[in-house]
Amino acid sequence: MRSSLLSKSFIFLPRKPLSPVCKFASMSKIAPPKTRLRGVVFDMDGTLTVPVIDFAAMYRAVLGEHEYKRIKAENPSGIDILHHIESWSPDKQRRAYQAIADYERQGLDRLQIMPGAAELYGFLDSKKIRRGLITRNVKEAVDLFHQRFGITFSPALSREFRPYKPDPAPLLHICSMWQVQPSEVMMVGDSLKDDVACGKGAGAFTCLLDETGRYSPTDFEKLDLKPDFTVSSLTEVYSLLESNFDLTP
Template sequence: MANLTTTASATHRPRLKGVVFDMDGTLTVPVIDFAAMYKAVLGDDEYRRIKAESPSGIDILHHIENWSPERQQKAYETIADHERRGLDRLQIMPGATELCGFLDSKNIRRGLITRNVKAAVDLFHERFGMTFCPALSREFRPYKPDPAPLLHICSAWEVLPGEVMMVGDSLKDDVVCGKQAGAFTCLLDETGRYDFPEYANVNLKPDFKVSSLTEVYSLLNDRFDLAP
């Protein structure tokens, strides 16, 4: 994993034709209390057990896939309720608007992959006046960390995964999705939580790590060929 401050030694810089973003916690300020949501779905004891087994994070959507239809429906309703409450407090992440303007100025495509629902994506587009295309929500299956959504976007853009960067705040979802697809990956870690020892031995690590979206400007300029 390379930090933004590391200077590239190679003279050849890879061509970048598109950037795909996560939404919650990446393009928007984190507003969902995921721990509370997981506890509401799983119960306190099950939450603690799964969290101890999965230090990189709980994949709640995959976890409930094999539940009975009735129990699964109740879980989806609980998740949707927490997400709706988050929408009321939706805020754009600092630096997101400027970064998207920069990408537009370089004719670099921008897409979006989220495990949130389409209604949340539609509200994001409407509220902040920016559009990502394609913008894949939870209704697209399989969802992150499966590489299928990112490969779908690459196919729609008619570009190779190695010409695309995935930017997100989740090691287990965004980075794994990007790495498995063969794309570059950039982990947004505002608080430094991924510097803790439990994340040191994960199998798939990001190519780059930044603490804010504003740092992505330098990363793109220093490491990639952005010529149209």
Template sequence: GAVDILHCIEAWGPDEQRRAYEAIARFERDGLDRLQIMPGASELCGFLDARQIRRGLITRNVKAAVDLFHQRFGMTFVPALSREFRPYKPDPAPLLHICSTWDIPPTEVIMVGDSLKDDIVCGKRAGAFTCLLDETGRYGPHESLPEDVKPDFMVSSLPEVLSVLEEHFDLAPVSVAESRI
């Protein structure tokens, strides 16, 4: 399987870690100029805002990227946890932190993400509903996914998340309420 560079770096000595994180930071700073919003993100945020449903963000990017995203696109996620929050996904701690901040149980949250091994595993470990965004079909059909990482829902675009929310959840203000699955 793929190597998780962040976990790999944690096993290194302090000087090696510092140099590695500096190299990653340079690479990410270069990428900030090309930062784009995912198609359908503003519509999904508008949908959630209209229903007073909160949204948080968990990313393995640096805080500078999150700050630029908020500034450039005007869509604020609270809380927005960057990779400076430890431990990072796939550990459930970031999602459990958001639930604690919002004072709601993870069973009233849906974790939407494009990584099976990070986002979906984080959501499942936290006890939340999970929705895999697979725009390219790289993960194959839903039924072919291993049971331990199989998301509750699978979509190929962010606008499809709206349909999942409307069809499978009672959308009460402030949180995604009990599922009707």
């Protein structure tokens, strides 16, 4: 009987303490891999170029003072003038587009590149990251921007491409041409309701350029739109990209 019990007994050896290296490895967390970024798409007016168009005066010229005040009160986040006039009669639309074009041409005469923009283009080129452009301005403005500053975006979609922002269609079109997923692209712009909405709708990352502190968390809640990143200048985009994304060519 004794030999039988001994044959079935278990021997427990003392557990060796973890070495300092093993302790560290067991306690530390492995950082998740960064998302690869393959393209950045920019808005133009107020993002790549200094804002020069007096939009309030433009809206008054198109809508009339009384209608402008009424629509502004109903849309405190901003008036979408292009969508608003789509339901007008052809003659009324033609006059509205002419008034808008007049203000845009005045802006072209004062066109200036946004501080930090040229350096950001160079940084993206050095990382072989594609850059595109989506604007609700006309093709003439995009062509002048390319010619004046010697920087080309491809594709560069103006409002002649329908549907325009905030519809995600133009951003999805660029992703298709680049043959990349929207989740590998970032949309950068100064408008919450146009640029961020376009990026979110497409499934891309979004970066809101807010130079003056125009937007607050309340605005994000009202429109149910919260950008993934917010910067006050284009120079902040460098560190944002390097800290949060895999920029391997």
